[in-house]
Amino acid sequence: MMLKNLLSEKRAAILERWLDIILESYPADTSNFLRQQKNRFANPVGAAISQGINGLFEELLNGKSSDEISPFLDNVIRIRAVQDFTPSKAVSFIFLLKKVIREVLEKEISENRFSDELSALDADIDNMAMEAFDIYVKCREKLYDIKANEVRRMTFRLLQRANLICELSEQEQELIDIKNLNVKRKEVTK
Amino acid sequence: MAAKLQKPEELLKIDYNKPGNKDWMDTPVEFREGMFCWGAKGKDLKTLELPNARDWSPKEEDWKLPENWKDTILEALADRLSKYRSFRLFMDICVRCGACADKCHFFIGGGDPKNMPVLRAELMRSVYRKYHTTGGKIFGKTAGARELTLDVLKEWWYYFFQCTECRRCSVFCPYGIDTAEITMMGREFLNLLGLNTGWISGPVANCYMKGNHLGLEPHTIKSSIEFFLDDIETVTGIKIEPTFNRKGAEILFVTPSGDLFADPGTYTAMGYLMLFHELGLDYTWSTYASEGGNFGFFTSNEMAKRLNSKIYAEAKRLGVKWILGGECGHMWRVLSQYMDTWNGPADFLEVPKSPITGTVFDNAKSTKMVHVTEFTADLIKNGKLKLDPSRNDHLKVTYHDSCNTARGMGLLEEPRYVLKNVCNHFYEMPDNTIREQTFCCGSGTGLNASENMELRMRGGLPRANAVKHVRDQHGVNMLANICAIDRATLKASMEYWVPDVSVCGTHELVGNALVMKGEKERTQDLRMEPLPGKEGKE
């Protein structure tokens, strides 16, 4: 029996245990709120996490289609990036999936020899964690962007008033357009 | 590496309390980065003649409090209990049923138990019990009472500036207990010790001296608006000439200054200018009463009244008949529930009557101040506006009710009516996230600083989540609202949570759809972005 079949069979148990472990990373009152409140709109954090790990698990089993960022991972990390977590704490829940799988499939793993498949899976999980870290950093950068953007929006009109921002003349604009066009052409010919 | 690496599960479980380990009173407040604003500046407090004016930082141990700070607070507590029935009652009658617990956007998005409305209020109640109830005096902690200490004071500061006074909890409370009443009192007490945030006291000082939060001086207000006029001319080919501080105008127009300053609020201001021009409205802007909003309301009752006084004073000086108010949330809570009581009666004004439709706004016959969406809805209903909603066809719009206009006024249908008439694609967010159950933007009551961005993002999550839902379901790409703070802060919240949704004021969409006499064919919207199907026509 393939490991992935087994994983898919035990899917519910694994996800439940994984969710438990993630929710335990929140303070007691919070984690109970996240656990109990099923309403997606009254409990966006809990909903995003549980939907997120469902999707992630699916991706692990079926393989991710492309190099693009997993929206599931993004949903979970985006939330954890503005909560009281250090970067390591924010992404560590992914590594825990290894432990969860080994716990839930303890018997099967000791009986059968999945070592190749298991190490491939571990590698997938590691990749996911790295991706999570990328997302985390992007989210934090985004926060700083937003701060900067707010200031920019507030000062833009001031600068405009002070004539510090000059509109590009049509000629300049044309030049820029031509330049952009050339760049695009190059990209196409490549 | 010297330090032993922790296993992931150890990392996760580190320094969190296990269930039921500790009572909330034994959990001291911890100031977490990104969750609070910087302290008020001494010079601003001085301008406002507020007590204990000095520079201070909430991060430092020493808050530079006066010797007798405790007496000051306790005296104020006793005084306000005798002045506000709401406050006294809400100190007494909570049964801690927990119905409010999961209604607060900060608790939902962040999970800090002290952000549950009931517990936020208990921070204050516990002190009240100690000094004002027999049980609290005798049984102390067993009766839920505690001394007012420096730690308690800091905890107050931290959590009373983590409440946006949105009143969502009060909708669900079986006794109507309104956390805003408690937070407002808490902030009033803290202000007696000079413990405001810089982001609030700065705008308040500006507004006091210069007439608006941003500190725009009279000539700057004029030139700001002139910039909009240029943009409007570019888009419509029409030159608009509004007036300022003009005596004898029929209507005084007051709107939050934020809309004169930062996108996307500026587009809303353009919408007003276009609408009033098209109507030929006899109205004027004021540079003295150039602020509809009121950050004084987030400071103390007295400060709010001091700032608010300018609106009636200016209406009287200019001799207008009535006042028209722009799109803003807390501004309207103040205008509808406080202004007349503080600074009325406005007997020098007339009951507002639309010069275009003749409609008399009886619902505002005492305050003499009409909300611009009431005004516009009436225009549309009476067929006085020529609208081309297809100019907003590139937008799929949803509408965010501001907390204050929803729960402090009940202005629910007017903006919706306007929106449905100026755009063809309108979708509501899920029921328990709109109207009286609307979620706060997460940054109201002067919490829209940048140093507390994490707090804002957490608080904004419930709203953003509902927006995301309609984006996924209907492809919504524009979040309309009627609040200047929303326009500034939802922009940030969307950027983080739902990046492909923009934010606009309702009158920006009115401006887009408004067919003006003598206008050129429109190829751009107010943001100077090409209209669909009109790309490259110019």
Added chain:
Amino acid sequence: MKILFPFFAVIALILLAFAGIKTANMQFLFGVVIPYAALGIFTLGVIYRVVKWGTSPVPFRIPTTCGQQKSLPWIKQNKIENPSGSLGVIIRMALEVLVFRSLFRNLKTELKEGKVVYGWEKWLWMAGLAFHWSFLIILVRHFRFFMQDVPSVIKIIESLDSFLQVGVPLLYLTDIILLLAVTYLFIRRVYLPQIKYISLAADYFPLFLILGIAVTGVLMRYFFKVHIVGVKVLAMGLVSFTPSIPEGIGALFYVHLFLICVLFAYFPFSKLMHLAGVFMSPTRNLANNSREVRHINPWNYPVHVHTYEEYENDFRDKMKAAGLPVEKE
């Protein structure tokens, strides 16, 4: 501690009454003195508290509006959730007091199979309603002890309450409902971590007390019969201010009575005052008409403002340069 302290306090109260009757024969104290005292404390205490609330004015008109305001004539106002007149306020308050409107609002949306559906989240509302209404009915039923001829209203209530026609004596439905509801409210407080976190000893004490009252009442009615005629004599004596202690009323009755007395005496000092407080809540009992009728704040006082004159003095030159009109050239 928060749970155990009130629990043992109630146990101690029970033992106190039991010992007082069984060992010290203090029937007069528990049957006459304490009930009068408790009723006195209750009446005076409630009046005191309400008057105290009443002496604090309502400076601002701050209803929490939960529906469409009254504005343009063609926009339908929600006259109950956002009342602009007294009738609307009365209906709003009646709904709040009689059927707990706001708690009922506790509606939840759930995502099921990709669709938003409205889930049912009204346990607290149901338990609260069941508890308060059954308590009221039980209270009204007890009036039969205080009247020579039992009025027909009470008889009707009794017959409705026992419509199941089970048991001898007939089982009252409200007895069961009250016990279940109080138990639910208690379990909820212990089981839900958020609620447990916010709960105080003062939240558990009344629950235990009411549970004690209900259990002793049930025991008396269905299991260990007390001398019911004696109870009525005692009750009639109390209301006619000619108290007497009939022989042969069991100690259980005195325990029941004592717990009720404690509840009454405790009432004015506790959160139970929400009974009166709910009527005075300014976010609910005011019409949303502050734009139409000026609300007066009795302590409104003049404040220091920055006048237009001062403003123009600060900026006159700049205003003139920008072509803005000024008062003084």
